[in-house]
Amino acid sequence: MTVPELSVRDVTLRFGGLYALDDVSLTVEPGSLHALIGPNGAGKSSCFNVISGLYRANEGTVTFGDHDLTRTRPHRLARMGIGRSFQNAALSPHSTVLDNVMLGRFALTHGGFLSCGLRLPWTRREERKHAERAAEICDFLGIGAELHAPVGSLPYGAVKRVDLARALAVEPSLLLLDEPAAGTNAAETAELASTIHDIRDELGISILLVEHDMGLVMGIADRVTVLDFGRVIADGPPADVQADPEVVRAYLGSENAEAG
Amino acid sequence: MSEIATKSPPEAPERAPSPKPRRDALWWVRKALWLVVLLVALALPLYLEAEWLKAGQYMMVGAVGAIGLTLLTGQAGQLSLAHAFFLLAGATAYTVLSGPTGDPELLGFGLDPLLALLGAVAISAVLGLAFAPVAGRLRGIYLGVASLSLVFLGLYFGQAAENLTGGTSTGRPPAEFSLFGFPFSNEGDLEILGVPIRETERVWYLFLALTVIAFLLARGAVGGRVGRAWRAVRDNEPAAAVMGVSVWRAKAGAFAVSSAYAGLAGVMTVLWFDLLKPDESEFGTYGINVSIAYLAMIIIGGLGSVPGALVGALLVNGLPQVLALYSTELGWSTGTGEHAFTPILISSFVYGAAIILVVLFEPGGLAAIGRRIAGRLSGKQRERNGS
Ligand SMILES: Nc1ncnc2c1ncn2[C@@H]1O[C@H](COP(=O)(O)OP(=O)(O)OP(=O)(O)O)[C@@H](O)[C@H]1O
Numbered sequence: 080m081t082v083p084e085l086s087v088r089d090v091t092l093r094f095g096g097l098y099a100l101d102d103v104s105l106t107v108e109p110g111s112l113h114a115l116i117g118p119n120g121a122g123k124s125s126c127f128n129v130i131s132g133l134y135r136a137n138e139g140t141v142t143f144g145d146h147d148l149t150r151t152r153p154h155r156l157a158r159m160g161i162g163r164s165f166q167n168a169a170l171s172p173h174s175t176v177l178d179n180v181m182l183g184r185f186a187l188t189h190g191g192f193l194s195c196g197l198r199l200p201w202t203r204r205e206e207r208k209h210a211e212r213a214a215e216i217c218d219f220l221g222i223g224a225e226l227h228a229p230v231g232s233l234p235y236g237a238v239k240r241v242d243l244a245r246a247l248a249v250e251p252s253l254l255l256l257d258e259p260a261a262g263t264n265a266a267e268t269a270e271l272a273s274t275i276h277d278i279r280d281e282l283g284i285s286i287l288l289v290e291h292d293m294g295l296v297m298g299i300a301d302r303v304t305v306l307d308f309g310r311v312i313a314d315g316p317p318a319d320v321q322a323d324p325e326v327v328r329a330y331l332g333s334e335n336a337e338a339g
Numbered sequence: 340m341s342e343i344a345t346k347s348p349p350e351a352p353e354r355a356p357s358p359k360p361r362r363d364a365l366w367w368v369r370k371a372l373w374l375v376v377l378l379v380a381l382a383l384p385l386y387l388e389a390e391w392l393k394a395g396q397y398m399m400v401g402a403v404g405a406i407g408l409t410l411l412t413g414q415a416g417q418l419s420l421a422h423a424f425f426l427l428a429g430a431t432a433y434t435v436l437s438g439p440t441g442d443p444e445l446l447g448f449g450l451d452p453l454l455a456l457l458g459a460v461a462i463s464a465v466l467g468l469a470f471a472p473v474a475g476r477l478r479g480i481y482l483g484v485a486s487l488s489l490v491f492l493g494l495y496f497g498q499a500a501e502n503l504t505g506g507t508s509t510g511r512p513p514a515e516f517s518l519f520g521f522p523f524s525n526e527g528d529l530e531i532l533g534v535p536i537r538e539t540e541r542v543w544y545l546f547l548a549l550t551v552i553a554f555l556l557a558r559g560a561v562g563g564r565v566g567r568a569w570r571a572v573r574d575n576e577p578a579a580a581v582m583g584v585s586v587w588r589a590k591a592g593a594f595a596v597s598s599a600y601a602g603l604a605g606v607m608t609v610l611w612f613d614l615l616k617p618d619e620s621e622f623g624t625y626g627i628n629v630s631i632a633y634l635a636m637i638i639i640g641g642l643g644s645v646p647g648a649l650v651g652a653l654l655v656n657g658l659p660q661v662l663a664l665y666s667t668e669l670g671w672s673t674g675t676g677e678h679a680f681t682p683i684l685i686s687s688f689v690y691g692a693a694i695i696l697v698v699l700f701e702p703g704g705l706a707a708i709g710r711r712i713a714g715r716l717s718g719k720q721r722e723r724n725g726s
């Protein structure tokens with residue numbers, strides 16, 4: 080599998096007078112684990128939403144290999160090999176884990192009302208094959224025992240893993256993860272960090288990771304982009320970024336504000 | 340870190356958990372129950388009087404329509420009050436397609452009744468699709484109100500297009516149904532176990548077959564890729580889109596499917612009345628009251644549940660029929676005066692109360708109650724794993 084490069088070029092996104100993104104550029108090299116960090120409201124999720132076509136950028140372009148994502152409707156992205164998880168998980172709480180993860184296989188499967196309704200042999204075979212794969216992914220993420228449980232009945236840490244499993248089920252070459260560790264405890268966060276690292280290593284895909292937790296990110300990322308008030312204030316290897324005075328200021332400022 | 344790394348990911352796990360639902364005792368009990376229901380439904384014409392069979396047929400009309408609406412409103416999350424309009428569309432399409440040719444007043448294409456039925460279903464689906472651009476832009480109560488306008492359109496159309504519908508005063512009889520030459524009438528001698536199988540019995544079996552087909556198709560769709568896309572759109576449109584679902588197409592598809600079901604229920608309605616008669620006011624066979632009755636069925640049954648819709652339809656469409664039968668038996672007045680307590684009025688009160696009870700105490704409807712009973716039966720272990 081050749082993994083294309085994701086390139087965000089001079090993207091500006093305005094909500095009325097508010098600049099959610101202000102001339103943002105970043106490049107996710109094929110096969111790299113790229114972190115996008117920044118304080119609350121910095122524009123990280125907005126950046127994801129522009130990449131996934133849910134928000135239209137006012138200016139700038141996003142390209143994925145030869146595809147211009149700024150001109151692509153969101154449902155086309157899965158077919159290009161882009162998987163995404165959501166900050167708020169965005170799952171169907173009454174459906175089972177398997178059913179939610181199987182949604183990630185939507186673009187890889189076929190069949191409309193009649194072929195599903197008639198349970199045609201090829202539809203059932205396809206469904207079974209993909210369900211097995213979905214179960215494998217869940218097993219890998221440690222939620223294999225909960226396949227038939229409704230998502231709404233699971234603890235939050237498991238819910239976030241279901242969301243991650245669904246994004247992986249797309250068989251992405253680029254994985255966009257929006258705060259996969261949000262709301263999970265320290266031990267779970269560390270385990271998740273290593274899982275994400277493993278996914279990148281074993282599948283050889285690119286990962287763009289939004290995280291609040293600097294510690295988590297610095298340990299596993301190849302490259303870090305820091306956003307603050309919609310602007311890129313630093314971009315480079317973790318060690319350089321960590322030492323950057325402006326990053327320290329942005330983070331210390333927000334941490335103080337949070338503490339206070 | 341190493342433990343997770345050695346657990347080989349995506350490629351080849353040694354012992355992946357089974358994605359198949361367990362075939363435990365409860366699963367078999369459920370299958371057996373459905374079989375019993377089917378056998379009883381097959382046997383009833385041998386025991387029941389014609390008027391009770393008629394009542395049962397009307398429940399099946401409701402079941403087909405309600406299954407369609409629960410797919411749209413329960414599964415795909417789109418409130419529709421237009422169901423009665425699509426009933427009228429199917430009813431009219433069947434009557435026109437199968438109607439005799441050469442009548443100067445009434446348009447007819449003289450098609451084989453089976454073809455006319457399929458054509459009516461297809462036309463209803465296309466009409467549903469035509470409404471999809473509106474459905475794609477509105478949601479919730481706004482969509483409900485917008486869809487209600489179709490019922491008024493239907494009212495106008497039914498009265499104005501007399502060469503199709505026959506007009507409000509006389510209406511127009513539909514062609515009697517026949518399947519590959521077998522008539523669903525009193526023609527020919529047919530007996531099962533000494534019981535003559537005449538029009539009422541034959542139509543019962545026709546409706547039963549249509550209901551079973553409608554039910555199985557819906558169950559298959561809900562359990563498969565299509566239903567998954569509908570639920571995703573209902574619960575979170577951005578997430579659905581990112582996973583590859585075209586939100587617009589999923590919504591339009593749900594509208595088309597639901598309209599097709601309503602169209603079929605419309606065909607069954609004219610076959611049941613043996614007459615296509617457009618309404619004189621917004622209340623009637625294809626009026627607002629019918630749209631609301633269908634909503635009542637799916638709310639009582641539990642939004643999105645196909646078996647729930649079936650049971651809800653039996654209650655909501657069955658009650659007035661059964662009350663009417665008892666009222667003659669008990670010598671009630673079935674008067675039509677302004678203040679008469681008609682069976683329809685009484686059952687409206689009953690299902691109105693049922694909706695309030697459901698919304699207050701069990702928003703999941705009968706389906707949720709059924710799930711809870713199943714959970715009790717199979718013990719705590721299953722409850723933990725969900726069903
Ligand atoms: N749909 C929207 N309409 C209006 N304003 C928005 C919208 N989405 C985001 N914003 C604003 O854009 C800014 C950036 O928000 P965004 O959600 O991208 O931040 P974030 O970096 O993901 O923050 P967090 O860490 O809290 O998730 C915020 O000021 C937010 O209020």
Ligand SMILES: [Mg+2]
Pocket residue numbers: 123124125166
């Ligand atoms: Mg965010």
